[in-house]
Each structure stands twice: as C-alpha cells, then as structure tokens.
Amino acid sequence: MFDWMLSRKHAISILKKDHDTVKVLFDKFEKTENRAARNKIIAKAVSELKAHAVIEEEIFYPAVRAKVGAKIMNEADEEHHVAKVLIAELDGRMKDEGHRDAKFTVLAESVRHHIQEEENEMLPKAKNLDIDFEALGETMRARKEELLTEGFPPDAEHRMVAKSAGRNDSPAAAARKKKSAGTRKASVKTVVAHGAKGKRRPHAAH
C-alpha cells in the first residue's frame, strides 16, 4: 500500500504521479466507446508511458538496482520490455481498430500489474535507501521535459517490431488470414476448374 508522505519533488512521488496519470487514462479508455476519444487517450497514454519508461530505465532503476535486488529489478525490466513491444506495435499502422483497442487493453492490464509490483515491492525497498531522492527527482523531471519536447530515443522494441513488418502482430488474426487466403486460393482453383468444364461443355454439345 503506497501511503507515504513524500515531498512533491521526491523521485518516488514523481513516479507515483506518473502511475496515477496513466491509470486515470486507462479508466477513461474503458468508459468510452467514442473512437476519437479513444484514439486521443491511446496517444496520450503511449506518450506518458514512453517518457516514464525512459526516466526509470536511465535514471531511477540504475540508482536503486543494487540495493533493491536483481529479482525485482529483472522482473521490472522484462515488464518494461513487454509493454514497449505493445507500444511499438501501437505506433505502427494498425488498420483493424478492434485489434488496436485490444492491444491497448492488454497494455493497460500489463502496466497496471507492473505498477502494483513497483508500488508494493520495489518502491518500499527503494525509499529507505541513502539517496538524495530530491536531486534524483529533479534529474528525472528535467529528462521527462526534454523527452516530451524533443522526442523519444529509438529503442530495441521499435526496431524489432519494424523488422517483423507486422508479421508477428496478433498471431491469431494472422492465422485466420492465412486460413482464409488458403480457402480463397482453393475456391479460385475450383472456379477455374468449373469454368474450364463449363467452357468445354458447349463445345461438346456442338
């Protein structure tokens, strides 16, 4: 349970504020069916999550990693990786709105879980460390501002998703497409075969 009284500038307060911002966006997404509103929420949440991931990975995680321990920190790294793959796919061109919404919903579920683990396991351990958390918080705040004005650095997950050219996106949908392409191919063959027969028949009648 996160109920510590920390200053607004404390690094952990900054992370907690980011967590609350994205959780509100996830809730808003679930409450609206409006397409334009949903797209706006996805764009805002993705941008918030990218900035949050960078300040954690570049600044906060390295500062607390040794003392918090590899188990908790490795799990957090992996959760970031999974979220970033989904974010990279959401950044790509997704024509199917149903799948775009589903992908964002899965991202929201995964980030909610990640936030719970950070707030219940990582941050309680981190907050007792002998670190100048206000100085750390200022570094994080400045970096976030820079990211939101100048853009995000390229990451491995975007490169990975770009390489797959959408082929790894939604495997079940891809399997359905493959199956229906196979069925279409088969029915084209059948039509061609029937067509050829149909053409031969009149000749045979003459």
Ligand SMILES: [Fe+2]
């Ligand atoms: Fe995180």
